[in-house]
Every structure is written in C-alpha cells, then in structure tokens.
Amino acid sequence: MPRKKTPGQTPEGRNKAGKPAYDRKRKSELDHSRKPDRERLDRERTQPVEEGQGSPDRLEGRNPIMEAIKAGRTINKLWVAKRAEKPDPGLLRLVALAREAGAVVLEVDRRVLDQMSETHGHQGVIAQVAVHAYTDLDVLIRTVREKGEKPFILLLNDLQESYNLGSILRIADAAGVHGVVIPQRRSVGLDAAVAKASAGAIEHVPVCRVTNLSQTIEQLKKDGFWITGTDASAETTYQEADWSGDLLVLIGSEGHGISPSLLKQCDFLVSIPMRGKVNSLNAAVATGIIVFEAARQRQAGLPGRERDS
Numbered sequence: 001m002p003r004k005k006t007p008g009q010t011p012e013g014r015n016k017a018g019k020p021a022y023d024r025k026r027k028s029e030l031d032h033s034r035k036p037d038r039e040r041l042d043r044e045r046t047q048p049v050e051e052g053q054g055s056p057d058r059l060e061g062r063n064p065i066m067e068a069i070k071a072g073r074t075i076n077k078l079w080v081a082k083r084a085e086k087p088d089p090g091l092l093r094l095v096a097l098a099r100e101a102g103a104v105v106l107e108v109d110r111r112v113l114d115q116m117s118e119t120h121g122h123q124g125v126i127a128q129v130a131v132h133a134y135t136d137l138d139v140l141i142r143t144v145r146e147k148g149e150k151p152f153i154l155l156l157n158d159l160q161e162s163y164n165l166g167s168i169l170r171i172a173d174a175a176g177v178h179g180v181v182i183p184q185r186r187s188v189g190l191d192a193a194v195a196k197a198s199a200g201a202i203e204h205v206p207v208c209r210v211t212n213l214s215q216t217i218e219q220l221k222k223d224g225f226w227i228t229g230t231d232a233s234a235e236t237t238y239q240e241a242d243w244s245g246d247l248l249v250l251i252g253s254e255g256h257g258i259s260p261s262l263l264k265q266c267d268f269l270v271s272i273p274m275r276g277k278v279n280s281l282n283a284a285v286a287t288g289i290i291v292f293e294a295a296r297q298r299q300a301g302l303p304g305r306e307r308d309s
Helices: 024-034 038-046 062-070 089-100 110-116 137-146 162-175 192-198 213-222 283-299
Strands: 058-060 075-081 104-108 125-129 152-156 179-183 207-210 226-230 247-251 268-270
Touching: 058 062, 062 075, 062 089, 062 125, 075 089, 075 110, 089 104, 089 125, 104 110, 110 125, 137 179, 137 207, 152 162, 152 213, 152 283, 162 179, 162 192, 162 283, 179 213, 207 213, 213 226, 247 283
Parallel strands: 075 104, 152 179, 152 247, 179 207, 226 247, 226 268
Antiparallel strands: 058 125, 075 125
C-alpha cells in the first residue's frame, strides 16, 4: 500500500528542497537518549573516595598517614582534631612520629577537618605531604662546588603564598639559581599549588627546608657565603651591587619583607628603585628583577670576591 504523503514532502521522504524530512518522533528519541543519567551522576557524587586518597598533596586517615611516615615521605603539616575526652594513644603516637619527621602539627576543631576532607574518612587527622622531595642543603652546596661552580642560592623568609613560591622556582630555574631554601615553619611547603605554579620547575630546582633561618645564615657565612638582602631604604641599588662569589640572597615575605633580625645578619642590602605610586613589589617580581641582574653579572665573569674564613 503506498505511503501517504505529508504536505510539502516528496515520496522519497524528502521535502521540496531535497533535504531529509523533519521527523518529530525520531528527534524526541534522540533528545531522550542525550539526557544525563541523573541517578548515575548522583551515585558518583555521593560515592566515598578511596581511603586516604584525594588531592595529590593530601592524605586522610591514620593508616595512610602512618604508612607515609614509615616510608620516609615528607609531611609538611598535620591537622589533628582537638579531643576534649581521654587522649587517643594511637593518635598521640601518630602525632609524635609526624613531629619527629619534621611536620608542623596543628590542633583544630573537628568541624574544620570535616570541611577540609575530600574522602569523608579523615578519622580525626589530615596530612599535607610534599609533592616533591626536599634536598639537604649541605649536599646541595657540596654538589655545586664539585662541579667547579660558585653556589648561588635563594633563602625565602616566611613566604605564605603557593603561587609566589611556584613563580620563584620558575625564576630560579630560568636564571640558573642552584637552589632555594625555605623554613620548616611559617612558610608554604611544596604542595600541589606550588607544583602547578612552577610549571615544572619544581622538578629541576632543589628546595631545602631548614628549622632555623638565622642559624642557617650564620653557618653559611662560616662556609664562605656572602649574604645579601633587599631593603627599600638601602643606598646601594641592585644594579650597583656585587653579586659574585658564593652567594645567598634573602627574599622577604609578601606583606612584611625580611624580618629585622635577618636583615642584621646581611653583609649587604640592596634596593630596587621605583618611581610609581606603589612602593612595594610582589615577592616573585622582586626576586626576578634581582636574580636576573645577579645572573647577568655572574655569567659575565666579573671579578669575584672571597670571604675571609
């Protein structure tokens, strides 16, 4: 039996313009097939993450953190839930091991951990781990000298922003800086945000973490290093300074600069002349200006200087 023609449609199922006819039934079926599976999406959203897993720089739960410590993985920070009742021996042991391994331990309300948690199984403890291993400062210096080079190192005074540290690692890599030193406390560590901001430089620039910046500076002075810091009131500009020799450059924090106690330990202070209305620079920007001038002088082979032992 011949198929009944739809007005404006040819017998072959095409309209007068030669295009396929509009099929409302077929479109409805396609639209329905494209609708998301709401039940499946809801299941995926509510399904708990595997124990201990979440962001690449976070561990949650006692067993994953304990195993990480046993394996020698660096723990930057440990957040522990405050306990009003009898202390938990297992948790106390975990905290003691983390402190022994160099972690900064922070006691917080359990609700804080609930908000931080990505696995919904933190068991009262969350750790921030380093996404890259730290380097021993003495080993770094010895390695540089064995290559016949003069060490060129940055020391960061209480930097708090991951983006700034990541940017400084990029600058250090580009300028040929041998390594970066950060304090164990009151400083951002090698977390996932730092790794992202570094654009891969975290893999190439050694980062050393020390417990006491002042003691580290004094030890480096005895080892022949010149210590240079930045200060807006310094009479010598960064272009006039002598950047030769074994060099440690202090970089201040975002809001407060270099602490007064560390400024007193510097052999030289340099300033960055500014002509605008704003009298301060982002820590990473200031680092870039100074470090590339220092690198230019060092690469030009300008006369060096030796510290009296």
